[in-house]
Amino acid sequence: MAAFQGFPHVLETQQFTRKWLEEKLFPLAREKRLSVQARYEDIPTLLRGKGMATLFYEPSTRTRLSFETAMHRLGGWVVSTENASEFSSAVKGETLEDTIRVLNGYRPAVIVLRHPEEGAAKRAARISEAAIINAGDGTGQHPTQALLDIFTIQEEIGRIDNISVALVGDLVLGRTVHSLVYLLGKFINVRLFLVSPPNLRMRSDIKEYLAQHDISFTEHTDLRTVASQVDVIYQTRTQTERGSSLAKAQPEDIFCMVDAQILNLMHPHSIIMHPLPRNEEISPEVDKNPRAAYFRQAQNGLYVRMALLQMILG
């Protein structure tokens, strides 16, 4: 993929092509899954001697540990900052650019960056010799999440063309959903059902993107009216204070949770996804159903990140 030639940063989902997804990422992620599941005591050597620096200005244990595990499994080394904003020289007033320049002096092969400001990863990439991987930049993107999402759809449903997806919950702020939509736009005949309370509707710029990319969509407030028509229910993470507006008593025509009644409405082959962590928006009674794909989805994060690291550093 062109984006990886000479400028190997992973910044936003727009940089990936369908061809690259299908011919490069998916096969390599499958290969990684096989090697991890078959013999996880395998001696890792692929990235031996290469380093990763994780620079997290916001807490995200799962994303950080997923990247660090991927690096260890390929044989590289890791230096880590769990809370850069509180404990680093950020408290002394240093700019992100200076921090990235100094980190580059230690010559890691890759810097994994989580930052509260949209565009932070691009700013870092502009001056970094080490590959920058955007692990979430504010209300911007979280491209590796979208890659593991699309890989999960491919593996669970068997195709991405001609699918129907319900995006459910807080659609106004959901960084994850926005990144995923950009990827879905690269496939054919994808139909979206946007299900949210009226106050949490999808941003209009995303809806314009959908219209331009020939993705048909309709807006809804009640998941029960939609559940039987979709291949994927993608339930979104809701902030505690916002999530309560999903979980609490609502007018009769507003329903945005996944529970047993939703399971009963869904096709046997359909799946439920969630970027995790979840609060009350998926009921625990759903967990044991084989259509609950969200923990397999998290696991796919490891394989996708191993594949990415191998492609850009190997």
Next chain:
Amino acid sequence: MAAFQGFPHVLETQQFTRKWLEEKLFPLAREKRLSVQARYEDIPTLLRGKGMATLFYEPSTRTRLSFETAMHRLGGWVVSTENASEFSSAVKGETLEDTIRVLNGYRPAVIVLRHPEEGAAKRAARISEAAIINAGDGTGQHPTQALLDIFTIQEEIGRIDNISVALVGDLVLGRTVHSLVYLLGKFINVRLFLVSPPNLRMRSDIKEYLAQHDISFTEHTDLRTVASQVDVIYQTRTQTERGSSLAKAQPEDIFCMVDAQILNLMHPHSIIMHPLPRNEEISPEVDKNPRAAYFRQAQNGLYVRMALLQMILG
């Protein structure tokens, strides 16, 4: 040991048998001590390619570093969370079970868990494919501490049967003491002296356990009346606010500190133990006396944890 067959979690001291302690753990811990002390630059390969995730919801630098060092010394890799409760998705309202499920997706060989709630390790073990090691769960247990304690008694005194142990200080809350008592109950003719201020006496359920397991015990408030009769003084960690009630001026018949006068009363072959960290309950003047075993005890933690990891992962 049965507990390690098919379900290799380390959750509570009750799961260990005397036979396993004497025939498996102690010999392997001794072997690890020899290899560490003789040639610590030895190239580690035993657990190469296997991973440990440390998940600490409470601060415990010493326990965390002890486990992580043990893993590195056996050649494995480590991903680490120093303060899961503040910096992880716990702030986003995720349950322990979800966190454990996601971590399992990264396929570490072992998860070391410290959590403020009693029973947390068992809850984690119920759903984890990776081995769970309980590194302390609230007022529950801290089994690896008890294992290193009992190993220290064996190595320092040369036996565990027929010994007299003074448990001193805050006996009502001391998780460490409770875990140790369960292990001592597996040996013959152990005599306990329970020494504490009246308000910090041993919990009645533990005393019932002692009675049932044929461990004789007596209760005291003055360590000076007991010190000459014991092989081991096991001084406990006291919380700052509670510790002050030990250290400050007390009625004449209450004395629960270890200082030079206590040393003078003790047998030449006896030892002083402490799980550390300590505050004022052991006077620094005691440190240089060869009977002060508490730093050797901490060191034994490394060997015992290396042995445990090798047994359950090797």
Next chain:
Amino acid sequence: MAAFQGFPHVLETQQFTRKWLEEKLFPLAREKRLSVQARYEDIPTLLRGKGMATLFYEPSTRTRLSFETAMHRLGGWVVSTENASEFSSAVKGETLEDTIRVLNGYRPAVIVLRHPEEGAAKRAARISEAAIINAGDGTGQHPTQALLDIFTIQEEIGRIDNISVALVGDLVLGRTVHSLVYLLGKFINVRLFLVSPPNLRMRSDIKEYLAQHDISFTEHTDLRTVASQVDVIYQTRTQTERGSSLAKAQPEDIFCMVDAQILNLMHPHSIIMHPLPRNEEISPEVDKNPRAAYFRQAQNGLYVRMALLQMILG
């Protein structure tokens, strides 16, 4: 060097001789630079099986990551504490000495210590079998910073004898500046210009040291009157609240910032250094000028620390 024989701690710049700098440290640091820059995927084995524990009671991401990267690049393993004072047993009232004793029980080859109290590293060294490296102790020293500073002067200017250095900014508190001055005192005919606002002048004990070691110095308040006469402008880090007194409007004869007009005054062969992080005391417009050496200086920290670790542990 004598200081490294039998007592391999790195505590203060006074322990290094000019001979050791020129014949040991500088050549090995250059060798490390070559190996890192030429083939950073090289398989590291020099310190395989040896461990580093980083114990930071104050935040310093850059120093910690620099040391940890150096250790990984030599093949060793690392256990890390990002904020020992908040998350460790320090909150339970443990002394530094006890923490060091317990850490020693895990037998790391080296402990890298950052602590808020002057003299902490010496206290640790008194009882530690593992090599202690002082990574900053309060208003005391930060010797590895001074070593990378002096190495940078050698590499950028080509000599240390017969140079003129302007030390600029907050000279009263600057730990970095004090450590550097001790090293400069080992060379011949070094001339210092001490440039600061009147309220931030160099401490009198340091000025006495300069007088005793035959380093000529003059005091100034305006960098513009000095810039054309020096080989090195060493701008210091200023605390946010103190830095504002440098950056804000000042009387006409007080000027302690580096900006484009200062660049215009400087010799073509001169350089600008800074220990980083910086606030407003160096204007970003200076960054692209080849005389801005501060990011190369930070990078030298990696090579100097790799060289140090190899010398004391290899």
